[in-house]
Amino acid sequence: MSAEKGRRLFKKLCSHCHNISEGESHKYGPNLFGVFGKQAGSVPGYHYSEQHKNSGLQWTESNLNMYLENFKETIPGSKKKIPGVSKEEQRKDLIEFIKTTTNV
Known part of the structure; x- marks a missing residue:
């Protein structure tokens, strides 16, 4: 896993929609x-779909990995219009970057 590779992937794949x-x-x-x-579906100030709010999903590394691989299968009705991240190593790098960048 490489947080640096994940940072580059985040910039390319995710930063258009997420800070x-x-x-x-x-x-x-x-x-x-x-x-x-x-x-x-629980971040204050963001309007989520009912599917996200009612999914019962907690963001763990494992759940984020599943979500990044296939958004619509993990949370049916997801509004994401992009394909998932098919390569496992890329998902691991993205998760490592998100984890190290957002660890509070």
Whole structure:
């Protein structure tokens, strides 16, 4: 796992829709700061789909890995319009970057 590779992937794949630093605003998707351990659909100030709010999913490394691989299968009705991240190593790098960047 490489947080640096994950940072580059985040910039390429995720930063158009998500901020990741504490105090930054939401974009098309919610700010991901402090995401680990939270319930899906629970970040204040962001309007989530009912599917996210009612998923019962808690953001763990394992659940985030499943979500990144296939958004619509993990939370049916997800609004994401991009394909998942098919390569496991890329998902691991993204998770490592998110984990190290947002660890509170």
